Every structure is written in C-alpha cells, then in structure tokens.
Amino acid sequence: xxxxxxxxxxxxxxxxxxxxxxxxxxxxxxxxxxxxxxxxxxxxxxxxxxxxxxxxxxxxxxxxxxxxxxxxxxxxxxxxxxxxxxxxxxxxxxxxxxxxxxxxxxxxxxxxxxxxxxxxxxxxxxxxxxxxxxxxxxxxxxxxxxxxxxxxxxxxxxxxxxxxxxxxxxxxxxxxxxxxxxxxxxxxxxxxxxxxxxxxxxxxxxxxxxxxxxxxxxxxxxxxxxxxxxxxxxxxxxxxxxxxxxxxxxxxxxxxxxxxxxxxxxxxxxxxxxxxxxxxxxxxxxxxxxxxxxxxxxxxxxxxxxxxxxxxxxxxxxxxxxxxxxxxxxxxxxxxxxxxxxxxxxxxxxxxxxxxxxxxxxxxxxxxxxxxxxxxxxxxxxxxxxxxxxxxxxxxxxxxxxxxxxxxxxxxxxxxxxxxxxxxxxxxxxxxxxxxxxxxxxxxxxxxxxxxxxxxxxxxxxxxxxxxxxxxxxxxxxxxxxxxxxxxxxxxxxxxxxxxxxxxxxxxxxxxxxxxxxxxxxxxxxxxxxxxxxxxxxxxxxxxxxxxxxxxxxxxxxxxxxxxxxxxxxxxxxxxxxxxxxxxxxxxxxxxxxxxxxxxxxxxxxxxxxxxxxx
Numbered sequence: 001x002x003x004x005x006x007x008x009x010x011x012x013x014x015x016x017x018x019x020x021x022x023x024x025x026x027x028x029x030x031x032x033x034x035x036x037x038x039x040x041x042x043x044x045x046x047x048x049x050x051x052x053x054x055x056x057x058x059x060x061x062x063x064x065x066x067x068x069x070x071x072x073x074x075x076x077x078x079x080x081x082x083x084x085x086x087x088x089x090x091x092x093x094x095x096x097x098x099x100x101x102x103x104x105x106x107x108x109x110x111x112x113x114x115x116x117x118x119x120x121x122x123x124x125x126x127x128x129x130x131x132x133x134x135x136x137x138x139x140x141x142x143x144x145x146x147x148x149x150x151x152x153x154x155x156x157x158x159x160x161x162x163x164x165x166x167x168x169x170x171x172x173x174x175x176x177x178x179x180x181x182x183x184x185x186x187x188x189x190x191x192x193x194x195x196x197x198x199x200x201x202x203x204x205x206x207x208x209x210x211x212x213x214x215x216x217x218x219x220x221x222x223x224x225x226x227x228x229x230x231x232x233x234x235x236x237x238x239x240x241x242x243x244x245x246x247x248x249x250x251x252x253x254x255x256x257x258x259x260x261x262x263x264x265x266x267x268x269x270x271x272x273x274x275x276x277x278x279x280x281x282x283x284x285x286x287x288x289x290x291x292x293x294x295x296x297x298x299x300x301x302x303x304x305x306x307x308x309x310x311x312x313x314x315x316x317x318x319x320x321x322x323x324x325x326x327x328x329x330x331x332x333x334x335x336x337x338x339x340x341x342x343x344x345x346x347x348x349x350x351x352x353x354x355x356x357x358x359x360x361x362x363x364x365x366x367x368x369x370x371x372x373x374x375x376x377x378x379x380x381x382x383x384x385x386x387x388x389x390x391x392x393x394x395x396x397x398x399x400x401x402x403x404x405x406x407x408x409x410x411x412x413x414x415x416x417x418x419x420x421x422x423x424x425x426x427x428x429x430x431x432x433x434x435x436x437x438x439x440x441x442x443x444x445x446x447x448x449x450x451x452x453x454x455x456x457x458x459x460x461x462x463x464x465x466x467x468x469x470x471x472x473x474x475x476x477x478x479x480x481x482x483x484x485x486x487x488x489x490x491x492x493x494x495x496x497x498x499x500x501x502x503x504x505x506x507x508x509x510x511x512x513x514x515x516x517x518x519x520x521x522x523x524x525x526x527x528x529x530x531x532x533x534x535x536x537x538x539x540x541x542x543x544x545x546x547x548x549x550x551x552x553x554x555x556x557x558x559x560x561x562x563x564x565x566x567x568x569x570x571x572x573x574x575x576x577x578x579x580x581x582x583x584x585x586x587x588x589x590x591x592x593x594x595x596x597x598x599x600x601x602x603x604x605x606x607x608x609x610x611x612x613x614x615x
Contacts, residue, residue, distance in 0.1 A: 002055075002056045002058065002059055003056065003058035003059060003061075003062060003418065003419065003422060004062055004422045004425075004426070005059055007048075007052065007059070008059040008060075008062045008063050009062075009066070009426070009429065011044060011047060011048075011063050012044075012062060012063040012064075012065065012066025012067055012426055012429070012430060013066060013429060013430065013433050015040055015043065015044070015063060015066065015067035015070070016066050016067050016068075016069050016070035016429075016430035016433050016434045017070060017433055017434060017436075017437055018067075018070070018564065018568070019039075019040060019067050019068070019070040019071045019074075019434075020070030020071065020073060020074045020434035020437055020438065020441075021070075021074075021437055021441045021567070021568065021571055022563065022564050022567035022568055022571075023070070023071045023074035023075065023078075023567070024074045024077070024078050024438065024441045024442060024445070024567075024571075025441075025445060025458075025566075025567040025568075025570045025571055026199065026203075026563060026567050027074060027075055027078040027079065027460075027462075028078050028082070028445065028453060028458045028459075028460045028463075029197075029199075029457075029458055029459070029570075030197075030199070030200060030203060030521075030525055031459070031460075031461040031462060031517065031520070031521045031525065037064050037065075037068045037131060037132075037135045037405075037408060037409060037412065038064075038131070038134060038135050038138055038206075038549075038556055038560075039206075039556065039557075039559075039560030039563070039564075040063065040064040040067035040068055041060060041061070041063075041064040041135055041138050041139055042138060042155075042553070042556060042557045042560065043067075043155070043557075043560065044059075044060045044063035044064055044067070045060050045139075046155060046557075048060065057139050057140065057416055058416065058417065058418055060139055061139055061412060061413055061416055061418050061423075062418070062422065062423065062426050064135065064139075064409070064412075065409045065412075065413070065418075065423045065426045065427060065430070066426040066427065066429055066430035067430065068405050068408075068409060068430070069106070069402065069405060069426075069427050069429075069430025069431045069434060070430055070433075070434035071405070072106075072401040072402050072404065072405035073102055073106045073398060073401065073402060073430075073431055073434045073435060073438070074434070074438065075360060075397075075401045076102070076105060076106065076109075076360075076394070076397045076398030076399075076400070076401040076402065077098065077101070077102050077394070077397075077398065077438045077442070078442070078460065078462075078463065079360065079364060079397050079462040079463060079466070080364065080390060080393045080394035080397050080462070080463060080466055081093065081098055081101065081394055081438075081442065081463070082442065082446070082453045082454065082460050082463035083390050083393075083463040083464070083466045083467035083470065084387065084390055085446065085452075085453060085454070086453070086454050086460075086463060086464060086467040087383075087386055087387075087390070087467045087470060087471060087476075089383065089386070089387050092443060092446070092447070093439045093442045093443045093446065094439070095439040095440070095443075097317060097320070098438050098439035098442065099435050099436060099438065099439055100313055100317060101314075101317060101391075101394050101395060101398065102398060102431075102434070102435035102438045103431060103432060103435035104310040104313045104314055104317075104395070105310075105314075105339075105394065105395045105396075105397075105398025105399050105402070106398050106399075106401075106402040106431035106434075106435065107306065107310055107402075107428060107431055108307060108310045108311075108314075108339060108395070108398075108399050109339070109343060109398060109399040109400065109401065109402030109403040109406065110402055110403070110406050110424060110427050110428055110431065111298075111303050111306055111307045111310070112307075112339060112340055112343035112399060112403055113343055113347060113402075113403040113406040113407055113410075114297050114298055114300075114303055114424060115297075115300065115303070116343065116344060116347055116403075116407070117297060117407075117410055117420060120344075120347045120348060120351055120407055121351075121407060121410050121411050121414055122414065128351070129350070129351050129408065129411040131350075131408055132350075132351075132407075132408045132409070132410075132411030132412045132415070133411070133412075133415065134549045135408075135409075135412040136411075136412045136415035136416050137549050137550065138549060138553065138556075139412070139416055140416065154554050154557045154558040154561065154611050155557050155558065155560065155561040156561065157558060157561065157607070157611050158202070158557070158558040158559060158560065158561025158562040158563075158564075158565060158611065159561040159562070159564055159565030160561075160565060161198050161561075161562055161565065161604070161607050162198050162199055162202075162561065162562040162563065162564070162565030162566030162567070162569065163565040163566065163568075163569040165196065165197070165198050165566065165600065165604065166565075166566045166569040166570055166573070167569060167573070168600070169196060170457075170570065170573055171573055171584060172584055173584075173588075173593070174588070174593065174596055175196055175593060175596050175597040175600045176196060176593060176594065176597040177195065177196060177197075177457070178193055178194065178195045178196065178524045179193060179194055179196060179524075179594075179597055179598070179601065180192070180193025180194070180240055180524055181193065181240070182239035182240045182242070182243045183239055184235055184239045184242070187231050187232070187235060188227075188228045188229075188231045189227050189228060189232070189235065189239055189242050189243045189246065190224075190227075190228055191223055191224075191227060191239070191240065191243040191523065192223075192224070192523070193240075193523060193524040193527070194524050194527030194528055194601075195522075195524040195525055195527070195528055196528075196597055196600055196601055196604070197525075197528060197566065198528075198562045198566060198604045198607070198608070199562055199563050199566040199567065200525055200528035200529050200532070201528045201529070201531050201532040201535070201559075201562070201604060201605070201608055202532060202558075202559035202560070202562040202563045202608075203529055203532060203559075203563065204528065204529035204530060204531060204532020204533040204534075204535075204536070205532035205533065205535055205536045205552075205555055205556070205559045205608070205612060206532075206536075206556060206559050206560075207529075207532075207533065208533055208536050208537070209533040209534060209536060209537040210507075210508055210509065210533075211511070211514050211533070212529050212530050212532060212533025212534070213530065213533060214510065214511060214514035214515050214518065215514050215515070215517055215518040215521070215526050215529055215530070216518060216526045216527070216529065216530040217515055217518060218255065218514065218515040218516060218517060218518020218519040218521075218526070219518040219519070219521065219523045219525075219526035219527075220518075221254075221490075221515070221518070221519055222247060222251045222252065222254065222255065222518070222519040222520070222523070223243070223247065223251075223523035224523075226247075226251040226254060226519075227243055227246050227247060227251055230246055230250060230251060232246055244522075247522075248464075249480070250480050250483050251483065251519070252461070252465070252519060252520035253479070253480045253483035253484050253487065253520075254483050254484075254486050254487035254490065254519055255487060255516040255517070255518075255519030255520035256365055256465060256469070256483075256484055256487055256516075256520065257483065257484040257485060257486060257487020257488040257489075257490070257491060258487040258488065258490055258491035258494065258512060258515065258516035258519065259365045259366070259487075259491070259512075259513065259516045260365060260366055260369060260484070260487075260488060260491070261487075261488050261491030261492055261495065261512065262491060262495075262512040262513050262516060263345075263363050263365065263366030264366065265495060265512070295420070296419070296420065296421050297420050297421050297424065298421050298424050298425070311332065311336060314332060314335060314395055315328060315329075315332045317391065318331045318332055318335075318388065318391055321387045321388060321391050322384050322387060322388050323384075324384065326378075327375070327378075327380050327384060327385075327388050330374065330375070330378060330380075330388075331371070331375075331388045331391060331392050334370070334371055334374055334392055335391075335392045335395050335396060338367050338370065338371070338392070338396045339395060339396050339399040339400075342363045342367065342396055342399065342400040342403075343399055343400065343403040345363060345400070346360070346363065346400040346401070346403045346404035346407070347403055347404060347407040349404070350404040350405075350407050350408050351407065351411070360397060360400055360401050360404070363396070363397075363400050364393050364396065364397045364400070364462070364466065365465070365466070365469070367392060367393050367396045367397070368389060368390075368392075368393045368466055368469045368470065369469065371388070371389045371392040371393065372385070372389045372469065372470065372472075375388060375389060382476070383476075385470075386470040386471060386476065389469075389470045390466060390467070390470050393466055393470075402427070402431060405427075406423075406424070406427055409423055409427065410423060410424075441571055444571060444574040444575055445458060445570070445571065445574050446458075447574075447577075448573075448574040448575070448576075448577030449570075449574060449577075459522060461520050461521055461522075465520060487516075487519070491512055491516065494510055494512045494515060495512055497510045498510040498511060498512065507545075531605065531608075532559070532608070535555075535605075535608050535609060535612060536552055536555060536612070539551065539552060539555065539612060539613060539614055540552055551614045552612070552614070553614075554611070554612060554613070554614060554615050555608075555611075555612030555613075555614075558608075558611040558612050559612070
C-alpha cells in the first residue's frame with residue numbers, strides 16, 4: 001500500500017505551513033489551539049478525492065502527521081516568544097532566532113519522543129488516546145466511505161463564514177468584536193460578555209462539551225465570582241475596563257497557581273514512564289534497528305548526534321540572549337532536563353485526555369517557575385535572568401507541544417498500520433517548513449494589528465503571563481503571590497474532585513487544566529466555546545461514544561473550515577495593513593453596529609446548527 005508518496009509529502013508540507021500560520025493567530029487570540037490531526041485528515045481525504053480520486057489510508061495518515069506538526073509548533077512558539085516583545089527585550093521578532101528556536105525545539109521534541117514510543121504507545125494499555133483513536137476512525141471511515149460533494153460544501157462554507165465575519169469586524173467595522181457589559185454595584189464589578197468569533201464556536205465544537213464546560217467554569221470562577229469578591233477601592237472609571245484591570249493584575253494569577261499544581265501532578269504521574277524511556281534509549285544504543293518496518297523507529301545512533309546538534313544550537317541561542325558563559329551553561333542544562341521530563345508528561349497526558357486538552361500552558365508555567373527559581377538561587381537577576389528564563393520556557397514549550405503531537409500521531413499510525421520511522425520523518429519535515437513561517441506571521445500580526453500582540457485584539461494570555469512571571473523572578477516586578485497561593489489551593493481541590501469523578505466511572509471529568517485556562521482567558525472567549533460544545537452535544541446526544549466521531553464528522557469539517565478561514569483572513573488583513581491598506585470604516589452609528597452585531601451572533605449560531613447537522 002502506498003504511504004510516503006511525493007503527493008503525500010507535498011500536501012503534508014503545504015498543510016503544515018497553512019496550519020502553522022493559522023494557529024499562530026488562533027493561539028494569540030484565543031489562548032489555546034486545537035489539534036490539527038483530525039481536521040488535516042479530513043482535508044487531506046477531501047483533496048485527494050478531488051484531485052486524484054484514489055489514495056491510500058496510509059498516504060492520508062502521513063499528510064495529517066506532517067500537517068499537525070505545524071499546529072503543534074505554533075503553540076510552542078506563540079505561548080513564549082512574544083513575551084520577549086512584552087518585556088521590551090525585542091522591538092520586533094528576530095527571524096533567525098525564532099526560526100532556530102522553533103526548529104531545534106521541535107526537532108528535540110521528536111527525538112525525545114522516539115525512545116518513549118514503546119513505553120507510551122505500544123506497551124501501555126491504560127492510556128485511551130481519545131484523539132489518536134478518533135483520528136484513526138476518521139481515516140478508516142474515509143477509506144471505505146467515499147462521501148459526496150456535501151463534505152466539500154461544508155468545508156468551503158466554514159471558510160467563508162470565518163473569513164466574512166473577520167472582514168466585517170476587523171476591516172469594515174460593521175460589527176463589534178465583542179458584545180460585553182459591566183456594572184459597578186457597591187464597589188464591586190459584575191461583568192458578562194461574549195466574543196463574536198465563529199472560530200471560537202468551532203473550537204468548542206471540536207473539543208466537545210466536557211472541555212468546553214470546564215473552560216466556562218474557569219471563566220465563571222474568575223469573572224463572575226473572583227472579580228466581584230475581590231472588589232477594588234480604585235474603581236470609578238469604565239466598568240468594563242475596571243473588570244479587565246482587576247482580572248489581568250490579580251485574578252488571572254489564580255489560574256497560574258492552579259496550573260502549577262497541575263504541572264507538578266503531571267510530573268508525578270509519569271515517573272515510571274521516564275525510567276522506562278531511559279532504559280529504552282540504552283537498549284537502542286546496544287541493539288540493531290528492528291527489521292520489521294512496522295515496528296522500526298529512527299535509530300538511536302542517529303537520534304544521539306541529532307539531539308547533540310540541537311543542544312549546541314540552543315546553547316548558542318542562550319549565549320546570544322545572555323552574553324555570559326555561566327548562565328548559558330546553567331540555562332542549557334535546565335532546558336535539556338526539563339525538556340526530557342516534559343516530553344514524558346506531554347506524551348502521558350495526550351494519551352489520557354487528547355492533544356487538544358494537553359496542559360502545555362501549565363507545563364510551561366511550571367518550567368518558568370523552576371527556571372526562574374534556579375537562576376535566582378545562582379544570583380542571576382535583571383534583564384539577563386528574564387531573557388534566560390523565557391528562552392528556557394520557549395524551548396521546553398516547543399519540545400512538549402511537538403512531543404505530544406508525535407505521540408498522538410504515532411498512536412493513530414499504529415492503529416492503521418503505518419511505519420513509525422516514516423511518520424517520524426514526516427514530523428521532522430513538518431517542523432522544518434513550519435518553523436520558517438513562524439517569525440513572519442508573528443511580525444505581520446504584531447505590527448499590523450491595533451494594539452499589537454498583548455493588546456485587546458491579540459491578548460496572547462500565555463505570553464503575557466510568562467513575561468510577568470519572568471519579571472517577578474528577576475526582581476523587575478512584584479507577583480501577586482497570595483493569588484497564586486489561592487489558585488494552588490483551588491487546584492488541589494479540583495484534583496480531588498476529579499479523582500472522585502474518576503472512581504465513580506462517570507463519563508464527565510474535572511480536568512484541572514481546562515478550568516485553569518478558563519481562569520486566565522478573557523471571559524468573552526469562553527462563552528462562544530461553550531456554545532460550540534453545546535451544539536456538538538446536541539447532535540451527538542444518545543449516540544455511543546465509539547460512533548460520535550462519525551456522527552460529528554461533517555461538523556468537524558465545517559469547524560475546521562471556519563478556523564482556517566478566520567485565522568488566514570486575519571493574517572491576510574495584517575499583510576494588507578503592512579502595505580498601507582488598514583481598514584474601511586463605513587461610519588455607521590454605534591447603535592446600528594450593536595444591532596448588526598446581535599444579528600451576526602444569531603446568524604453564526606444558525607450556520608453552525610445548519611452545517612454541523614449530521615448527514
């Protein structure tokens with residue numbers, strides 16, 4: 001059966017660039033990304049069907065393997081590298097540094113994951129791999145069911161909806177970006193709102209109701225409970241702006257504390273897997289490669305020199321950041337050790353709850369705290385310590401994101417009979433091409449979006465948090481440790497609740513990371529995500545879990561089109577702004593724009609109900 005064909009390689013590399021560019025915007029705007037494996041799989045099946053009529057399931061699997069590498073690398077970069085802008089170390093993104101960080105960090109994640117494949121994919125029957133199994137089911141369904149033109153219509157309709165709404169809000173000014181309101185009552189702020197972004201509804205549809213509800217619960221805890229309880233003696237301005245100020249300076253750090261607990265808990269969960277992976281590496285150096293293609297990985301004798309080259313590149317980047325040998329050596333050692341640890345953590349959690357639900361933010365926050373603490377113990381402070389901390393975080397985040405994606409794809413491959421070493425080669429190719437577009441897309445969005453990265457249009461919540469944490473550890477700013485402590489206590493309570501739910505064998509869980517993510521995202525983002533989750537539940541209720549992916553197949557395709565359409569339109573608008581074409585305000589009254597925004601919100605929900613309905 002055909003597998004690594006020229007058309008599969010070319011399409012995979014192209015989709016890796018597209019998915020990478022789109023997810024740069026998605027992550028900066030929404031603070032989270034969704035796994036590209038299933039969307040890339042359905043796009044690949046559709047394109048092969050339209051262009052070639054015949055394709056093998058293994059070819060499509062290789063395409064989604066390569067394409068998802070772009071998405072995972074985007075998450076690793078956007079959560080960390082913009083923090084260098086936010087602390088003032090960079091005025092614009094350095095192309096070669098961003099590219100080398102992306103490529104070497106992504107490659108290191110792939111190389112670290114290879115000796116863990118047997119530990120977490122082959123020999124582990126306890127991990128369900130929900131997204132890996134779902135992607136395999138989609139591939140198998142597409143291999144036997146050749147579909148019809150309605151699938152193509154769903155994908156195109158989704159792209160048009162996402163693009164039209166983005167143009168209407170970001171270029172023509174016909175609708176608002178967010179419908180929100182706040183009131184001050186007795187010195188306390190009460191806020192509610194929702195973004196008019198079909199992309200966020202699509203994200204909610206893809207991650208399903210359980211995760212969407214958990215994100216919304218986090219938003220409720222922070223915005224509807226935390227902000228009113230906190231109060232503030234300095235209120236008196238615009239209530240909406242006051243709500244954002246209290247959240248950004250205090251309440252969102254409750255989510256940070258919860259994430260730290262989640263990161264530590266994850267490390268504890270994979271302690272045995274780490275030891276097994278080290279043993280696998282040692283065995284690989286002593287034994288020849290497996291003769292069976294379907295059980296063979298990239299050989300350990302190649303992994304070691306490639307990994308060594310990555311470490312040398314990263315040490316050079318650390319030296320470029322800091323200009324001192326001592327802190328470079330310390331940062332490089334911490335980076336490699338933490339990268340290996342969190343490769344195991346990411347692989348385990350992807351196997352447990354899926355790639356979309358992987359708590360990369362929590363892992364990276366834990367890395368920031370550990371790295372900042374280590375540098376503080378060795379008396380490093382100021383700008384040097386800040387950039388070293390963020391450099392460590394950037395690499396480990398790329399490693400963890402890519403490793404989790406590799407693990408998910410290798411599980412899918414094992415179910416459909418793919419050759420592991422070929423998938424690993426495609427992952428490396430996807431990381432290589434996606435790394436080339438990270439800096440240009442970041443620069444376009446930062447320089448041509450009102451407020452830039454960190455502003456209201458591109459809040460980049462993770463990067464903002466990491467910048468503030470780095471400032472706190474380097475002595476440049478004070479951190480609200482009381483809020484972080486409260487978040488840690490809440491995180492422990494949520495872990496206990498989740499343990500109780502797990503023992504009752506209920507299909508619903510209280511995963512800590514989605515709740516923590518909801519705490520430090522603007523509340524307007526969690527509302528449409530919940531709506532998307534509710535629509536997915538509406539169409540899949542009463543359906544056996546094993547059949548839900550097939551029932552929601554059309555909706556996933558439509559949602560993928562929406563995400564790609566809105567994200568790529570945003571990148572296109574930024575490109576137009578770079579050549580002087582910024583916006584075309586039509587001068588409608590505020591009241592008319594508000595009415596149009598409400599109509600648009602209803603229309604978006606109507607489109608989702610129409611185009612996600614099972615065929």
